[in-house]
Amino acid sequence: MASQAAATISGDEAYAVIDPKNYAAWDSALDLFEKLRNDTPVVRVENDEIHDPFWLVTRYDDVMRMSKDNKTFLNNPRSVVFSLRAGLDFAKSITGGSEHMVASLVTFDAPTHPKYRKLTQDWFMPKNLKKMEDEIGALARTTVDRLIAAGPEADFVPLVSAPYPLHVVMQILGVPEEDEQRMLFLTQQMFGGQDEDLNKSNMANMTADQITQLVAGAVADFEAYFAKLAADKRASPTDDVASIIANATVDGEPLNDRDMAGYYIILAAAGHDTTSASTAGAMMALAQDPDQFARLKADRSLLPGIVEEAIRWTTPVQHFMRTAAEDVELGGQQIAKGDWIMMNYISANHDERVFDDPRKFDASRSPNRHVAFGAGAHQCLGLHMARLEMKILFNELLDRLDSIELAGEPKRANSTFVGGLKALPLKFTGK
Numbered sequence: 474m475a476s477q478a479a480a481t482i483s484g485d486e487a488y489a490v491i492d493p494k495n496y497a498a499w500d501s502a503l504d505l506f507e508k509l510r511n512d513t514p515v516v517r518v519e520n521d522e523i524h525d526p527f528w529l530v531t532r533y534d535d536v537m538r539m540s541k542d543n544k545t546f547l548n549n550p551r552s553v554v555f556s557l558r559a560g561l562d563f564a565k566s567i568t569g570g571s572e573h574m575v576a577s578l579v580t581f582d583a584p585t586h587p588k589y590r591k592l593t594q595d596w597f598m599p600k601n602l603k604k605m606e607d608e609i610g611a612l613a614r615t616t617v618d619r620l621i622a623a624g625p626e627a628d629f630v631p632l633v634s635a636p637y638p639l640h641v642v643m644q645i646l647g648v649p650e651e652d653e654q655r656m657l658f659l660t661q662q663m664f665g666g667q668d669e670d671l672n673k674s675n676m677a678n679m680t681a682d683q684i685t686q687l688v689a690g691a692v693a694d695f696e697a698y699f700a701k702l703a704a705d706k707r708a709s710p711t712d713d714v715a716s717i718i719a720n721a722t723v724d725g726e727p728l729n730d731r732d733m734a735g736y737y738i739i740l741a742a743a744g745h746d747t748t749s750a751s752t753a754g755a756m757m758a759l760a761q762d763p764d765q766f767a768r769l770k771a772d773r774s775l776l777p778g779i780v781e782e783a784i785r786w787t788t789p790v791q792h793f794m795r796t797a798a799e800d801v802e803l804g805g806q807q808i809a810k811g812d813w814i815m816m817n818y819i820s821a822n823h824d825e826r827v828f829d830d831p832r833k834f835d836a837s838r839s840p841n842r843h844v845a846f847g848a849g850a851h852q853c854l855g856l857h858m859a860r861l862e863m864k865i866l867f868n869e870l871l872d873r874l875d876s877i878e879l880a881g882e883p884k885r886a887n888s889t890f891v892g893g894l895k896a897l898p899l900k901f902t903g904k
């Protein structure tokens with residue numbers, strides 16, 4: 474139990490922390506986190522009606538401390554993503570008691586986690602990714618062709634920032650283009666969605682039993698799909714990451730179908746919406762600042778700074794959760810063993826103690842030690858890939874576009890977890 478003196482928020486303020494619409498509104502979420510960072514940087518969020526209480530951590534230093542202390546702050550047994558109580562009950566009903574819908578890197582702690590992480594760690598290092606540059610470059614070219622053909626006005630999200638990272642991640646998983654939409658649909662069915670424009674599975678109109686069947690069916694479909702893919706990759710391995718997983722062993726045993734599917738699913742799910750969000754954010758920043766666009770077009774040495782700042786400024790993964798392994802003091806609050814804790818990356822990346830003028834997009838920010846990729850043992854496995862994808866795409870866009878400006882109001886998705894733009898209307902000239 475938390476001590477009597479625990480700092481607590483409830484009612485509307487607690488609801489604002491968990492309301493997907495507040496994240497779409499963005500400035501109101503930033504205002505809320507700014508207030509909390511200053512008044513109650515570690516605070517208990519209570520609203521017994523709809524969610525289990527959890528601690529909200531908003532300052533950069535505290536989020537870093539939690540990320541790096543993987544002994545005290547565990548990814549088990551509670552969900553690593555915030556869910557309403559109904560969602561957690563639902564996950565338990567599907568899995569037979571676990572809050573984790575799928576077992577994967579994000580749901581393992583040591584000693585299991587490092588054994589699985591080690592399997593693909595080298596594959597995701599820059600030295601190995603170099604060999605992907607030509608393939609990614611070809612995808613970037615076709616993507617920009619599509620944008621230019623749709624001009625002079627078009628929505629950047631469905632044409633560029635959504636499909637491009639999806640193609641890249643499906644390519645490394647060995648999923649042929651004709652199956653991409655099916656994979657996307659399956660992930661959407663499994664993880665549901667908080668935004669009515671993005672959630673194509675119509676769960677809102679279904680009964681609990683129908684949803685359970687749908688999700689259980691999606692998990693089974695995934696397993697069957699990837700079991701076949703893995704068999705192909707064992708028979709004729711290529712140099713993609715799917716072949717590594719298909720041929721991997723842990724403690725001398727090959728991965729079973731369920732573990733293999735979990736590995737593929739986490740890569741498929743983690744690899745596209747995230748990079749889409751930072752790509753769209755970077756484009757919005759350039760469309761809003763023609764001088765910056767012109768400078769970058771003339772001097773590509775500025776590109777890494779733009780990419781890094783876009784990742785901080787958008788913070789596509791808005792939080793992850795941890796569970797306290799023991800009683801621990803954090804930010805002056807006494808956290809009890811078993812308590813559920815939210816590391817809020819948006820807030821940490823806007824902490825004025827670390828980032829001057831944090832709401833400003835400042836491509837020359839240096840150092841820019843944001844926490845958008847997390848830190849510690851679970852730090853994003855795909856961070857080099859995300860940066861590489863963005864650099865290749867923006868080089869192509871800068872070569873081909875002569876001007877860009879906003880052609881309407883950008884819109885953000887309703888989401889507490891992975892968030893970002895769902896519409897970015899642009900007007901542009903190019904060839």
Ligand code: HEM
Pocket residue numbers: 540578579580590642739740743744745747748751784788789790793844845846847848849850851852853854855856858859
């Ligand atoms: C801008 C794009 C991206 C952002 C902002 C992002 C962010 C994150 C964050 C915050 C975490 C959790 C870190 C932690 O718990 O400390 C994570 C984990 C992970 N990410 Fe990313 N990610 C991005 C792109 C990618 C890509 C392209 C891939 C792979 C194709 C990927 C694969 C993963 C995996 C597998 C994990 C789990 C790692 C583990 O638990 O050991 N991510 N990512």
